[in-house]
Amino acid sequence: MEIHRERNSCWRPMRAGYAKMKTVFLLILLAQLLALIYFVLTWGGTKYSNFLETPIHGTLKIHRRNSALTSSIFDTIYQYYQRLIDLNDFYFTIINPEACNAPVFLLVLVSSAANHLHHRHIIRTTWKQHRTGIKIIFVLGKIQDIILQRDIMKESDVYGDVIQGNFLDTYRNLTYKTMSAFKYMLYHCKKASYVLKIDDDDFVNMPLLLNFLKNDLSVSGTDNLFICNHLTGYRVNRNVSSKWYVSEMDLSDDFYPSYCAGWYVLLSPDVLFRLYETTQKLKYISVDDALIYGYAREKCNLVHTDFTRFTREYSELELGFNGTYDSLPLLFGGPNMSSEQIKKFWLYFRSRPVLKSLRDEEKSRTKVLSKNL
Template identity: 65%
Template sequence: MEIDVERNNCWRRIPVGCAKKKTLFLLFVVTTLIYLVLNWEVTKSADFLERPHENHRIRLKPAASPSFDVLSLGPQDYKRLVDLNDFHFTLIEPEACKAPVFLLVLVPSAPNHLHKRLNIRTTWGHRRMEVKIVFVLGRVQDNNLQKDIENESEVYRDVIQGNFLDTYQNLTYKAMSAFKFVLYHCEKALYVLKMDDDCFVNMPLLLNFLKNDLSVYGTDNLFLCNDMTGSPVIRDVHSQWYVSEMDLSDEFYPSYCSGWYAILSPDVIFRLYESTQKLKYLSIDDALIYGIAAKKCNLTHTDFSRYTLAYRSLDLHFNGTYDSLPLLFGSPNMNPEQIKNCWLFFRSRPVAASLRGALGT
């Protein structure tokens, strides 16, 4: 009992024996805190690409060579596009990937968006030896517009066109034709960016991220985008996103990518393409390819929204509000003037060597 009393009174009376015990205890507490802080810093640095709202990190694999076998798709695959059995490219650039391509940029574009394509070519998409940009279009019924597209293709050598009619309901065909181009005509590209024609890319920083944070030799299992989780299937027949219960009975889509941009490794494109080819056609291309098909082949994307300007005011960016953010992409639905302003803004600023360095980790 005397020992217990002494222990209970140690913190009040602090005799010589108790002082040593208290010193050891405090030393243990301080040491533990230091360890936890240091360990948190290391973890924070290692997981700098972690999703902000759940434990979801990039899990890369060393790039295999080759990372996929297109012959495994069968001899009839080239002519098939989901439920189309007579697909072919009406315009294609067979020499597009003759030289090594570090980053292939696929830009689905409406046929009459010539001004948007020109804006990209003269801003963030200007010629770089290691980057190849390809604009993906569908068939048009206007002969004059078709002639304009063919002239554009002749001048810039960066337009491919599928034989499906270019409509909103056929966006899945357009996305799948872009993937088909990668697999059959540009299979040696190390990285692929699929990007809408109304968005901005901070290309110098993106290239540094791919080279310095990932690998100059490419990687496998790369699937980055802005996450869409908990999106309901729209049943309103007047909506452009309408899907009938006959086409899809689920009330919610699986977690998928908002399709205005996605960074992919070729092996991921192969798996998404192969999976989608076996599914029933849906016009909601993002949900079908990045959600339903991805779930079927056990692919998981990583949310990359912290590196985009999406859902932030563009005006605030230019007054210094977002200077501390390492932005790779602008917002969806930007007009050509906004894209040009973003390009001029980033062009005048130093380029961080990597996202890790830009975050100060």
């Protein structure tokens, strides 16, 4: 009996130590669970900016974050680098892996036709010029013209801002081009705070855009940012001679869902990732705007904010260069602008004062309307 009591007395402190360890372990698990619950609750956004949203999508809020997204959100896609929707052998024939070594506040992905060397030159020498924190990348497909390909290689060597996918550079392959642009961001420039996808025949009022991003949103980036010109009620084109033709075998719907006019789209990285990941699972159609910003957007339950009033399409008039746009903020030009128009816009806006915020837009619009009455 005495021996038995001694054995129990030896085990007593060990049991107490084990109980303490068990308590600590449970507390750690509880803390991790609480942290996970907090993350889930705050991921949808509780700290909203006061920026006025468009009435068309009145419930949407663009919200801020205090630090850049961690790379872990993109980790799941790394095994699919060679996949691009229905292509299983995708790769970049031209790429600069060091293009995003420096911090990137705004990544501008420009869809450019391979033979648009002059368009790219105009952008480099106008609205892109001398801007720190901005990285511009021109996105091309492959071509069969050996001389033109040689010129593109030289262009890439000089500027380091060209990427080229191994799909043919044709209008029917525009969806591949946009998705390859998204792929570049996710794999090679994933720390960018904001992403602007735009066509090479458009104008960007870059000083005002930067003020909007920094002052109306956040210098550290935002979540849930999805800005474009809103389109709705568009019928699927069944005319075989049209460049927008889509066969009934590829798409049985008569109308597209609401989507973005893809000549410009402004995104936060989390939205870009969700659009990219979802589009990878859809059947390919060549109308990239409808597929990515319509069908994929619907599946992601994303809502875009219409910024038509901040584009040249708002007035449907030629810029008069008479002071009108000093008080009516303009962020983007419009589709199919000529090089001469882009240069003229840039020369005009670079000489004008820049609004610090788009919060003054309503006041400015009221002033313009009162002048016209």
